[in-house]
Amino acid sequence: MTVSTLSLSAGLAFSDRIEALLDGRVDVDGATLAISCRQPQALFRSVLRDQTFDVCEFSLGSHIAAVAAGNGAYVGLPIFVSRAFRHGNVYVRTDRGIASPQDLAGRRIGVIDFHQTAALWVRGILADGYGVERSSIEWITGGLSTPVLEDRATLDLPPSISVRRSTQTLNALLEEGAIDGVISPTAPALFTRGDPRVARLWPDHRAAERAWFGDTGIFPIMHLLVLRRRCVETAPRLAKALFDAFDRARQLASSDLTDRDYPKIASPWLMADRTRTLAELGGDPWSYGVPANRAALEAILRYAEADGLTKHRLAPEALFADLAGADDLPPSSGPQ
Structure with missing residues (x-):
């Protein structure tokens, strides 16, 4: 059976974590992304009001509130394209x-x-x-x-x-x-x-x-990716394919900082700063997926309940599409 290639619109804030998807070094298996780079606040409102994009960068806080309220147009993907101490x-x-x-x-x-x-x-x-x-x-x-x-x-x-x-x-x-x-x-x-x-x-x-x-041990998560729910329902492999592609792009972004023989960004002490940061944070602070980020997700879900954004404590898994077992599903021709 021939599986058609999906054409998806994507709204993202520009960062080195998506650069490899923009310049063609990384593709999404079974899909093509038409990426529009926008400011985060515009992207967030487009998810909540206009549902402009099939794939979109979104506020984790707003996603938690949307899940708690039963707003189901999009599902989350544990792709954490923005993190920051505050x-x-x-x-x-x-x-x-x-x-x-x-x-x-x-x-x-x-x-x-x-x-x-x-x-x-x-x-x-x-x-x-x-x-x-x-x-x-x-x-x-x-x-x-x-x-x-x-x-x-x-x-x-x-x-x-x-x-x-x-x-x-x-x-x-x-x-x-x-x-x-x-x-x-x-x-x-x-x-x-x-x-x-x-x-x-x-x-x-x-x-x-x-x-x-x-x-x-928490490096706070700010943004995740969300995917239009009907895309998940009609193309079950898509969520995992997006996760793999964005994770590969993230790994290339990390490599770009260390493997080049010239600075990736305009910082005279880039390598020294990166070495210091990794020594302070340890491991891979930009990791994707639920298991590596459970402590951060459990903390923000506890905060969301205390803020009144959720009426009860959500489990981290409630925020995301199930990536496990997607390879065992029958082929899909994708959204029509």
Whole structure:
């Protein structure tokens, strides 16, 4: 039987982890990907509202909430194309007496979206490590530099957690002093221009992140890939084929940093920084798949339950398509 090649649209944020798929060094078995590189926030809203792409990079926090709410248009793949430590993404007003994480209790803190994965991790870190409960903070949501008037998805949170969307930007609120701080992967404008009114909560954030990793062994997952559910249903091998291709592209990205005789990126100390990072984190910090990432997934699912994004604790396997046993299924001609 001849199996047709699937043509799939893919929305991804550019990174070295997908470069080999863009330049043709890696193909997806049985499928071709038409890749469009977009900014993450645009990709996330396209999944939740427009369902633009067959394969799409997506916020892990929003995916957890979508699974809990029974939104089944997409299924997750344990392909974690974005990870980042987040201690360095907490910015506070320096005139509010905030000298430690515990001082955030009773404050008004801005986040781009309550589903945002970076904020989900930070809320868990604050609760676990410093006793700062979610309910002790008033959460103000809004676009960082451009107004965003709607949540990514409907929130159904416990009454103890206060979330209010602002028509103003978080940058404006921070500058006016209407909020005490911001959790944001992109630094607020006051910080980037060196205004002394704003500083990082953890000034030596790398040391704080290294210590947290030493305590937990977790390199936080930010984004995963999701695949349109009907593609999984009609082409059962597709999820595994995508996993294999993206994992191969990830391995090539790692090789590119060490095997070339010239720097892959514009960093004069790239090799020294990479050697130091691998020594600090050990093993392969960018690994894909559930088994290698169970501790991180269990932690963020615990945080999501505490945040009210899920009504009960989800198991990691509930987030993803089943990759096991796909090779034992009969051939599929793919989506029609």
